Amino acid sequence: MDFTELRNKMVEEQLVSRGICDDKVLQAFRAVERHLFVPPEYNGNAYEDHPLPIGEGQTISQPYMVALMTQCLNLGGNEKILEIGTGSGYQAAILSRIVKEVYSIERIPLLAQKAERLFVRLGYNNVHLKVGDGTLGWGEHAPYDGIIVTAASPKIQKTYIEQIKCGARLVIPRGTMLSQVLTVLEKRETGLYASDICGCTFVPLLGKEGWKE
Ligand code: SAM
Numbered sequence: 172m173d174f175t176e177l178r179n180k181m182v183e184e185q186l187v188s189r190g191i192c193d194d195k196v197l198q199a200f201r202a203v204e205r206h207l208f209v210p211p212e213y214n215g216n217a218y219e220d221h222p223l224p225i226g227e228g229q230t231i232s233q234p235y236m237v238a239l240m241t242q243c244l245n246l247g248g249n250e251k252i253l254e255i256g257t258g259s260g261y262q263a264a265i266l267s268r269i270v271k272e273v274y275s276i277e278r279i280p281l282l283a284q285k286a287e288r289l290f291v292r293l294g295y296n297n298v299h300l301k302v303g304d305g306t307l308g309w310g311e312h313a314p315y316d317g318i319i320v321t322a323a324s325p326k327i328q329k330t331y332i333e334q335i336k337c338g339a340r341l342v343i344p345r346g347t348m349l350s351q352v353l354t355v356l357e358k359r360e361t362g363l364y365a366s367d368i369c370g371c372t373f374v375p376l377l378g379k380e381g382w383k384e
Contacts, residue, residue: 174206177218181234185220191238195246199268200238208261227279229374231259236371240319243342243355243368246270250316255305260286262321263298273298274312276305306380308334315339322376323351332358344373348382
């Protein structure tokens with residue numbers, strides 16, 4: 172199977188055609204080998220237009236949703252970004268190709284271990300992983316130039332707002348367990364500015380400031 176061809180086709184047919192236009196995002200999608208981030212039995216499906224199971228009842232998101240959320244962070248290239256919900260590690264790998272440092276938290280140890288092994292193997296040295304409850308953020312390395320939450324949240328956590336810099340964005344799917352709205356919140360000197368981007372469906376964000384486990 173020619174994965175490079177499938178990847179380029181995915182970029183044109185699923186991303187460019189739907190309005191993803193940030194060149195840095197498109198380049199990252201052309202480079203990251205998505206088929207390495209899915210279980211072997213799904214290798215051949217890795218570039219299809221939908222989420223896939225990654226084990227432990229979790230999913231790797233649809234490529235378009237990963238691209239849209241990344242584009243919503245409005246990245247310049249020099250940022251330090253926090254991701255909540257490492258899962259397969261694919262979103263973190265995309266970010267690592269664009270920004271300076273990526274911090275990522277996963278609550279399921281097995282998924283974190285698999286992602287960590289992949290980062291080492293593929294040389295994604297600017298991704299820093301931790302196992303824990305991401306609803307509390309990662310205070311040690313704050314403030315961040317952006318936070319991206321890749322699981323469905325019942326609310327916008329105060330902690331996330333506290334842990335981003337002025338001028339930075341929080342990208343978060345918020346709503347019920349069954350359906351959410353992708354929301355971008357910008358922190359400015361003059362206050363917080365939220366915009367709703369589109370409807371979406373993520374697995375739940377479980378934890379102290381998320382849904383009950
Ligand atoms: N970003 C991932 C990727 O690229 O594969 C996909 C994330 S998957 C849709 C959501 C992930 O969030 C799951 O792996 C889940 O275990 C994790 N998660 C849920 N609640 C969490 C929490 N409180 N802290 C950290 N991770 C959490």
